[in-house]
Amino acid sequence: xxxxTLYIIALFCSLAASSLLAQETIPKDWNSExxxxxxxxxxxxxxxxxxxxxxxxxxxxxxxxxxxxxNLNLRYSTWQDELIYFNSALSAQIIIDKNSIKGFxxxxxxxxKRSFRQQYFNGFLxxxxxxxxxxxxxxxLLAFRKAGLHACAVYTDISGVVKNVEYQNDYTYYLYNPKKxxxxxRIGKNSLLSKFDKxxxxxxxxxxxxxxxxxxxxxxxxxxxxxxxxxxxxxxx
Amino acid sequence: MERKILIVLLLFMALAGNARDxxxxxLFTDRDLYASGETVFLKVFVPSDEPTGIxxxxxxxxxxxxxxxxxxxxxxxxxxGYLYLPDSISSGYYILRTSTRFASVHxxxxxxxxxxxxxxxxxDELLRPSGExxxxxxxxxxxxINGLDDSYKRRKxxxxxxxxxxDLLLQIDGNVHVSISKTNPEYSGKSFILKTKSPPxxxxxxxxxxxxxxxxxxxxxxxxxxxxxxxxxxDSVPGLKSSITGPDGRFSFQLNPEYSGRSFSSKTKSPPxxxxxxxxxxxxxxxxxxxxxxPFxxxxxxxxxxDSIPGLxxxxxxxxxxFYFQLKGCxxxxxxxxxxxxxxSNQLLKISLVDTESLRGGLPLFERKPLPAELRxxxxxxxxxxxxxxxxxxxxxxxxxxxxxxRDLVPFYGTPNSAVYPKLFTDLPDFNEVSRELLPGVxxxxxxxxxxxxxxxxxAHAFFNSPPLVLLDGxxxxxxxxxxxxGSGKIERIDIVTGERFYGDLLLQGxxxxxxxxxxxxxxxxxxxxxKINLDGIEPQxxxxxxSDQLSTEPDLRTLLYWEPSVKPKPTIPVDxxxxxxxxxxxxxxxxKTRDGSIFFKEQNFExx
Numbered sequence: 004x005x006x007x008t009l010y011i012i013a014l015f016c017s018l019a020a021s022s023l024l025a026q027e028t029i030p031k032d033w034n035s036e037x038x039x040x041x042x043x044x045x046x047x048x049x050x051x052x053x054x055x056x057x058x059x060x061x062x063x064x065x066x067x068x069x070x071x072x073x074n075l076n077l078r079y080s081t082w083q084d085e086l087i088y089f090n091s092a093l094s095a096q097i098i099i100d101k102n103s104i105k106g107f108x109x110x111x112x113x114x115x116k117r118s119f120r121q122q123y124f125n126g127f128l129x130x131x132x133x134x135x136x137x138x139x140x141x142x143x144l145l146a147f148r149k150a151g152l153h154a155c156a157v158y159t160d161i162s163g164v165v166k167n168v169e170y171q172n173d174y175t176y177y178l179y180n181p182k183k184x185x186x187x188x189r190i191g192k193n194s195l196l197s198k199f200d201k202x203x204x205x206x207x208x209x210x211x212x213x214x215x216x217x218x219x220x221x222x223x224x225x226x227x228x229x230x231x232x233x234x235x236x237x238x239x240x
Numbered sequence: 241m242e243r244k245i246l247i248v249l250l251l252f253m254a255l256a257g258n259a260r261d262x263x264x265x266x267l268f269t270d271r272d273l274y275a276s277g278e279t280v281f282l283k284v285f286v287p288s289d290e291p292t293g294i295x296x297x298x299x300x301x302x303x304x305x306x307x308x309x310x311x312x313x314x315x316x317x318x319x320x321g322y323l324y325l326p327d328s329i330s331s332g333y334y335i336l337r338t339s340t341r342f343a344s345v346h347x348x349x350x351x352x353x354x355x356x357x358x359x360x361x362x363x364d365e366l367l368r369p370s371g372e373x374x375x376x377x378x379x380x381x382x383x384x385i386n387g388l389d390d391s392y393k394r395r396k397x398x399x400x401x402x403x404x405x406x407d408l409l410l411q412i413d414g415n416v417h418v419s420i421s422k423t424n425p426e427y428s429g430k431s432f433i434l435k436t437k438s439p440p441x442x443x444x445x446x447x448x449x450x451x452x453x454x455x456x457x458x459x460x461x462x463x464x465x466x467x468x469x470x471x472x473x474x475d476s477v478p479g480l481k482s483s484i485t486g487p488d489g490r491f492s493f494q495l496n497p498e499y500s501g502r503s504f505s506s507k508t509k510s511p512p513x514x515x516x517x518x519x520x521x522x523x524x525x526x527x528x529x530x531x532x533x534x535p536f537x538x539x540x541x542x543x544x545x546x547d548s549i550p551g552l553x554x555x556x557x558x559x560x561x562x563f564y565f566q567l568k569g570c571x572x573x574x575x576x577x578x579x580x581x582x583x584x585s586n587q588l589l590k591i592s593l594v595d596t597e598s599l600r601g602g603l604p605l606f607e608r609k610p611l612p613a614e615l616r617x618x619x620x621x622x623x624x625x626x627x628x629x630x631x632x633x634x635x636x637x638x639x640x641x642x643x644x645x646x647r648d649l650v651p652f653y654g655t656p657n658s659a660v661y662p663k664l665f666t667d668l669p670d671f672n673e674v675s676r677e678l679l680p681g682v683x684x685x686x687x688x689x690x691x692x693x694x695x696x697x698x699x700a701h702a703f704f705n706s707p708p709l710v711l712l713d714g715x716x717x718x719x720x721x722x723x724x725x726x727g728s729g730k731i732e733r734i735d736i737v738t739g740e741r742f743y744g745d746l747l748l749q750g751x752x753x754x755x756x757x758x759x760x761x762x763x764x765x766x767x768x769x770x771x772k773i774n775l776d777g778i779e780p781q782x783x784x785x786x787x788s789d790q791l792s793t794e795p796d797l798r799t800l801l802y803w804e805p806s807v808k809p810k811p812t813i814p815v816d817x818x819x820x821x822x823x824x825x826x827x828x829x830x831x832x833k834t835r836d837g838s839i840f841f842k843e844q845n846f847e848x849x
Contacts, residue, residue, distance in 0.1 A: 037554070037652070037743050037744030037745075037746075038742070038743075038744060039652060039653075039654060039741070039742065039743050039744075040654075040741075040742050041654070041739060041740060041741055041742065042699070042739075042740045042742070044699065067649075090742065090745065092745040093742065093745060093747055095742065095747075097742045100650070100654050102649075102650055102655075103650065
C-alpha cells in the first residue's frame with residue numbers, strides 16, 4: 004500500500020479520535036449520591052462464617068432514588084443482615100444504611116448473579132430485611148439468608164481460646180406477593196406441592212418429571228419453581 | 241485496493257461534511273413588538289443531536305447589557321417558556337439569545353420593547369442588531385386551515401381546524417406549536433445565527449488578552465462616542481493605556497501576557513470544563529488559597545439547600561481547585577449556600593463561582609437604523625393597551641406549580657442517636673448552658689473566648705479529638721461563634737449523632753444539627769469561603785390566561801389570542817379562540833420541526849374589526 008495513503012488514513016483516524024476526546028468529561032468526584040453508613044466493627048470470632056461470601060466481591064447497589072452505584076467491594080453479613088462495603092479512599096469497612104438503598108447485586112465465585120432487595124417483613128421479628136431474589140414471577144421466591152450463633156461441641160480456636168459456639172446458616176424461604184405478603188416455604192417437594200390445589204399436583208409432578216427435576220436442594224427447588232411459574236400453574240396463596 | 245481506500249476516504253469526508261451541516265436552535269416568540277410589563281412567550285426547537293438538557297435564553301439590550309435570563313428544560317428536542325419584560329427597561333431593540341453552557345453558535349431573535357411609562361423614544365435612530373440570517377423554514381402549503389374567515393368582529397368565538405397531511409405527520413419530530421397573535425406589518429423582528437469562536441470578555445488571541453467594553457451616556461443610556469477610556473495596572477512603574485470610543489461606544493485594550501496580573505491569569509489559564517447540563521443545572525466554581533491566589537487542592541466544598549431535613553452535597557477539589565455540583569429538578573428560585581474548608585492544613589480559602597455568563601458569550605454587532613414612523617404610532621397603542629390591562633389587574637399567564645425539590649426522607653447523617661427539643665425545658669441563655677444541661681455526649685466549651693465542641697464516640701467511650709460537623713438549619717457551620725449565643729429559646733431541635741458516620745468519602749466524627757426556631761439561614765453570613773445565592777432554577781411552565789366571560793364589562797385587550805406550544809401532531813387539530821377588543825391584523829401560525837431538522841410552518845392572517 005502506498006505510504007501516502009497510510010498517512011492520510013492515520014490523519015483521518017486522529018481527526019476522528021479528536022472528536023471523541025471533545026465529548027463530555029465528567030469529573031472523577033462528581034456529586035453523585037453519596038453512600039452513607041457507619042463503621043463496621045468486627046464480629047465475635049468463632050467457627051463458621053458470619054458472611055455470605057468468603058471475601059469482598061465486586062457488586063452494585065441501588066439507592067432509594069433509583070441511582071445505581073457499581074464497582075463496589077461488597078460483603079453481605081448473614082449474621083446481622085447488614086451490607087458492608089469497603090471504601091478504599093478511607094480504608095474503612097462501612098455498613099451501608101439499610102434505609103438508603105433499595106437493593107444490591109453481585110456476581111459470586113461461581114459466576115452467578117445474586118440479587119438482593121430490601122423490603123419490609125411483617126412477620127415475626129418484623130422490620131426491614133435484605134431478601135435474596137431467587138425467582139421473580141407474580142409470586143416471587145425469596146430467601147432470607149440468616150446465620151445464627153449456635154451451641155456446638157467444645158473446640159479451641161486459632162487464638163487458643165476454648166469456645167462452644169459457631170455460626171450456622173439458618174436460611175428461610177418465602178413466597179412473596181406485594182398484595183398478599185409473605186408465606187414461608189421449605190425446600191422440598193411436599194412443601195412445594197402444598198402451596199397448590201390438589202388437582203394441580205398431577206400436572207406439577209408431570210412437569211417436574213418431564214424436565215427431569217428432582218427437588219433435593221435450593222438450586223433444584225428454584226428450577227422447579229421457575230418451571231411451574233412458566234407453565235402458569237396458579238399458586239394457592 | 242487504493243481505489244477502495246479512496247472510496248472509504250471520500251465517504252468519510254462526506255459524512256464529516258454532513259456533520260458540519262449542523263442544525264441550530266430555532267427560537268420563536270409570540271410577537272415581535274412588546275411593551276414593558278408584558279410577557280414574551282417562547283418556543284425553542286432544539287437540534288436532535290444536542291446533548292444538553294437545559295437551554296438558557298438571555299434578554300440583552302442593544303448596548304450588550306444582560307437584562308434577564310431564564311433556563312428552560314429541553315424535552316423531546318423542544319423547550320417552551322415565558323420571559324417577563326420588566327418595567328425598568330428602556331425603549332429600544334433587544335435581542336433574545338439561546339445558549340447552552342458551551343455553545344459556540346447562538347440563535348438570536350430581535351424584539352422591540354417599548355417602555356410603557358417613557359413612551360416613544362425621542363431619537364430618530366436606534367441601535368439594531370445585525371447578523372447572518374438563517375433559513376426561516378419551509379412554508380408547507382399542504383397544511384390546510386379550515387374555518388378561519390378573513391375578518392371577525394370583536395369578542396367573537398371562533399373554531400378553526402388545522403389539517404395536517406399524512407406524509408407530513410410521519411416526518412414531524414415531537415410536537416407542533418400553534419399560536420394566534422396580533423401582527424404589526426410595520427415591524428418584523430428578525431432572527432439570525434451568531435457564531436462565536438471563543439468566550440467574550442477576556443479573549444486570548446495570539447498570546448494577547450483583549451479587554452472589551454462599552455461606554456454609555458448616563459442620562460440617555462445610549463452608547464457614547466469619543467469618550468477617552470483609561471486602563472491602568474497598579475505597579476511600581478506606572479503604566480497607562482487609553483482608547484477612544486467609536487460611534488457604538490465600544491472600546492478595547494490589548495494586553496501583552498506580561499501585563500496580565502493574577503486576577504487576569506487566574507481566569508484565563510483554567511479552561512472551562514466540558515460538562516454538559518444533561519440532567520440538571522451545573523454549578524461550577526474554583527477554590528483558591530487566600531495567600532497565594534492559587535487553585536487549592538483537596539478542599540472540601542459543601543453545597544447545602546436549607547430545609548427541615550438536612551441534605552448536603554460535597555465535592556473534593558482536584559489540582560485545578562475546581563468543583564462541580566449538579567442540581568436536578570430545581571425549579572424557580574432556590575436559596576443555596578456553598579462553602580469550602582480545608583480540614584488538612586486549615587488554610588484560609590476563597591471560593592468563587594465561575595461566571596457562566598462569560599462562557600455563554602457572543603453578541604452580534606449593533607448598527608444605527610432609523611425608527612419607522614408607523615412603528616411609533618403602534619408603540620403608543622400597545623403601551624396604552626398594556627397599561628389598561630395592568631389597571632384591571634388582568635394577568636397574562638398562570639404559572640404551573642413547580643414540582644417540589646426531591647429531598648431525602650432521612651438526613652444525610654442518618655437517624656440521630658438523640659433529638660433534643662430545648663423549648664420543652666427551662667430557659668437557658670446560651671449554647672454552653674444548653675450543651676451542659678440538655679445535650680447528652682456533647683461538650684461545648686469556651687476557652688480564651690475561643691469556643692470548641694466535642695462529641696462522644698460511642699464505640700470508644702471517649703470524646704472525639706476532632707470537632708463534629710455542626711449544622712445550623714442544614715448548613716455546615718465552621719465558626720462556632722455563630723451558635724455560641726443561641727439559647728434554648730432560639731432553638732427548635734437539636735439532632736445528635738454520637739459516633740462515626742460516613743458520607744461518601746467524608747468521615748464525620750459526630751454530628752450536631754441545630755434547627756433554629758426561625759428556620760432560616762440568616763445567621764450564616766457570607767464570607768470569603770462562603771457564598772449564599774438565590775439560584776435561578778429552571779423556569780416553571782405557564783399557560784396563557786384567556787378571560788372566560790365573553791360579556792364581561794372589563795376591556796379585553798389581548799394581543800395574543802392563542803398559544804399552545806406543544807400540540808401532539810394529528811390529522812386534525814382544533815383551535816378554539818376568542819377575538820379581543822383590539823382591532824387589527826392577526827395571524828394564526830402552526831410551526832414544527834421535521835426529523836431531518838428543518839422547520840416548517842403555515843400562516844394565515846385575518847382581521848378583527
